[in-house]
Amino acid sequence: MEALITAAARALAAGDPLGALNRVALRDDAPALALRGIAMAQLGDLVRAKALLRRAARAFGPKEAVARARCVVAEAEIALVSRDLGWPAKTLDAARATLEAHGDRVNAAYARYLEVRRLLLIGRLDEAERRLADLDPAPLPPAARAAHELVVAGIAMRRLRTKPARAAVARAGHAARRAVIPALTAEVESASLALNTPAARLIVRGEERLLLLEEVEALLASRALVVDACRHVVRDAGTVVSLARRPVLFALARALGEAWPGDVPRGTLVARAFRARLADESYRARLRVEVGRLRSELGTLAGVRATKRGFALAPHGAGEVVVLAPPVDDEHATVLALLADGESWSSSALALALGTSQRTVQRALEALAAAGKAQAFGGGRARRWMTPPVPGFPTTLLLPAPLPGD
CATH class of the missing domain: 1.10.10.10 (Winged helix-like DNA-binding domain superfamily/Winged helix DNA-binding domain)
Structure with a gap:
């Protein structure tokens, strides 16, 4: 019977969940329950997989701490895939510590990768990088090395470091081919596709075009003054002014950036910033106040000058003003x-x-x-x-x- 468990585990490691289920589908002992849970997760039935893994964790005896910890890691992966980002991170951290204490370095490393991937999804890039720095992927099997490189690529892409991201994706692809796991290969292909899919839309002098991530990186390193509607900041190569908590000011900055080098009528600015249909005197007074605040926020980056019909953006040192917007201009x-x-x-x-x-x-x-x-x-x-x-x-x-x- 233990030979069946071993064979099922090898089938799962090779990405063959049906082969694993053929060997343990009728068994209800703890190891079989755990393998069935992982197989169901690979087949996409995450609800059933989670239930099986919890049964397995309860079925393992008090002396089988490593097996219970592996069940916790598998359940954490299901939570990540199903985007249950509120899953208790401390539980996964305790399981990882147990695995490390008992010498199971591969599963302990995978637990850390799950932690890092969760941090990446919720935008905690600094913490993700710190945790990833503690890992050495060299002694890990190909599948784990592929997972490592995918995390490295994900962080690099969010940091707008496209060359390191492409290098990491290439290494992940090499490791995935060695692992011979179709699902892992598909994940690498998805990461590669993200690097070759338009990441933003450039608006300059009334014209628009889509940009790849490399082009966004080059734009942000140029002398242009960028009104970044993806991150709600105004920036040049050396200074970043965040307006993420000032939506009215950012709406004004974007309208002025899209119209540069021309000006924007006061009525248009009132409509963009306050969503008002009629620019009466009260809105015009409020507009003057908000424009003054925008001048103060932009500081050395740019000024806002009054014109006969409205206002115009006046960059201090930049060669031109551009707007960087999401590929789809949707409110959500x-x-x-x-x-x-x-x-x-x-x-x-x-x-x-x-x-x-x-x-x-x-x-x-x-x-x-x-x-x-x-x-x-x-x-x-x-x-x-x-x-x-x-x-x-x-x-x-x-x-x-x-x-x-x-």
């Missing part, structure tokens, strides 16, 4: 960016990843569902949202990380 583009990975998300996980309130996310999801851009399944706490990955949807690569204290 940040939510779409996360849904576009093809996974199912809960509203709480989306709120955690975006650093905003769950109610704000729920309103965005309802609007996207009404427009046919997102769909829900399940009910209550089990409700999940998703949308098929369609070309032209925004990507997560330029989403801002949550601010400290969020």
Whole structure:
């Protein structure tokens, strides 16, 4: 019987869940339950997989701490795939410590990768890099090395370091081919596709075009003054001014940036900043106040000069002014960016990843569902949202990380 367990484990390691189930589908002992759970996870039945792994963890005896820890790691991976980002990280950390203490370095390393991938999803890039720095992938098997390189690539892409990202994806592809696991190869291909998919839209002098990630990186290193509508900042090569918490000021900055070198009528600015249909005297007075605040925020980057009909942006040292926008100019583009990975998300996980309130996310999801851009399944706490990955949807690569204290 133990030979069947070994054979099933080898089938799972090779990415053959059906072969594993053929060997242990009728068994209810703890090892078989754990293997069945992992097999069901590979087949996509995450609810059944989670239930089987929890049964397995309870079935293992008090002396089988390593086996229970492996079940915890497998359950954490299911939580990550199903975008249950609120899954208790301390539980996974305790399981990793148990595995390290008992010499199971491969599964301990995989537990750390899961921690890092969760941090990457919620935008905690600094912490993700610190945890990844503690890992040496050299002694790990090919599948684990591929996982390591995918995390390295993910961080590099979010940091806009495209050359290191491409190098990491290439190393991940080499390791995935050695591992001969189709699902891992598909994940590497997905990462490579992200590098070759438009990540942003450039608006300059009234014209628009899509940019790849390398082009975004080059733009941000240039002398241009960039009004970044992906991260809600105004920046040049040396200075970044965040307006993420000042939506009115950013709306003004974007309108002025799109019109540069021309000016923007006061009525248009009132409509963009305050969503008012009529620019009466009270709105004009409020506009003057907000323009003054924008001048103060931009400081040495640019000024805002008054014209006969409105206002114009006046960069101090930049050669030109450009606007960097998401590929799809949608009010809820940040939510779409996360849904576009093809996974199912809960509203709480989306709120955690975006650093905003769950109610704000729920309103965005309802609007996207009404427009046919997102769909829900399940009910209550089990409700999940998703949308098929369609070309032209925004990507997560330029989403801002949550601010400290969020």
